[in-house]
Amino acid sequence: MHLEVVVLSLILLLTDAVVSYTQVSGVVGHPVIIPCSYSVASGVTSMCWGRGACPTSKCSNELIWTDGSQVTFQKHGRYKLEGDLLQGNVSLTIENAAKTDSGLYCCRIEHSGWFNDMKLTLSLEIKPD
Numbered sequence: 001m002h003l004e005v006v007v008l009s010l011i012l013l014l015t016d017a018v019v020s021y022t023q024v025s026g027v028v029g030h031p032v033i034i035p036c037s038y039s040v041a042s043g044v045t046s047m048c049w050g051r052g053a054c055p056t057s058k059c060s061n062e063l064i065w066t067d068g069s070q071v072t073f074q075k076h077g078r079y080k081l082e083g084d085l086l087q088g089n090v091s092l093t094i095e096n097a098a099k100t101d102s103g104l105y106c107c108r109i110e111h112s113g114w115f116n117d118m119k120l121t122l123s124l125e126i127k128p129d
Contacts, residue, residue, distance in 0.1 A: 021104065021123040026097045028129050033082075033093050034122050036107035040088040044068030047109045049079070049092045054106035054119035063105075066090065094124075102126045 026032025038045075046067050050059025059065075064081060065073040071081055078096060083089025090109070094101055102125050109118040 021121050023123050023125065025125045025127060026094070026101075027127055028097060028099055030097055030129075031093055031095050032097045032101070032124065032126065033091050034105055034107070034124060035091045036109075036120055036122075037083070037090060038088045038109045038118055040086065044086060044088070045110050046072075047090050047107065049090075050106045050108070051103060052106060053104050053121045054108055057117075059106055059108050064092065097126045099126050099128075 024032070024034050034049075036047075036049075038047075046065065048059035048065045049063045051061035051063065062073065063075045063079045064071060066081055066085055069085055074080075078094055080093045080095065081090055082093045083091045090107065092105065092107070103123070105122050105124055107118075107120040107122070111117055
C-alpha cells in the first residue's frame with residue numbers, strides 16, 4: 001500500500017473522531033436552562049442529568065433523576081426540572097449559575113433494550129455578569 005493512501009486514510013479516520021457538542025451559555029448569578037426533550041409517544045421514561053460527557057450507561061456525577069413523572073433524586077436544590085415531564089420536557093435548570101458550572105452535561109433518556117438510550121452531551125459556558 002502506498003504511503004499517501006495510508007496517510008489519507010488515517011486523516012479521514014481521525015476527522016471522523018472529532019466530536020462537537022451543542023453550546024449553551026448563561027450568565028453568573030442567573031438561572032440557565034440546558035435543553036433536552038424526547039417524544040412520549042410510547043410513554044414517559046426515566047432519565048438522568050450528569051456532569052461530563054455521556055458514558056456507556058447511566059450518568060456520571062449525577063445531578064438529577066426522574067422516573068418520567070417526578071424527580072426521584074436531586075443532588076442540590078439548584079438543579080431542577082421545571083419543564084412538563086409528562087410531555088417529555090426534561091430540560092435542566094441551574095439556579096444562580098456560577099462560573100464553575102461551565103463544562104459538559106449529559107442528558108440521558110432511558111429506552112428499553114441494549115444501547116437504545118438517547119444520549120445528548122451539551123457544553124455550558126457561564127459568562128460574567
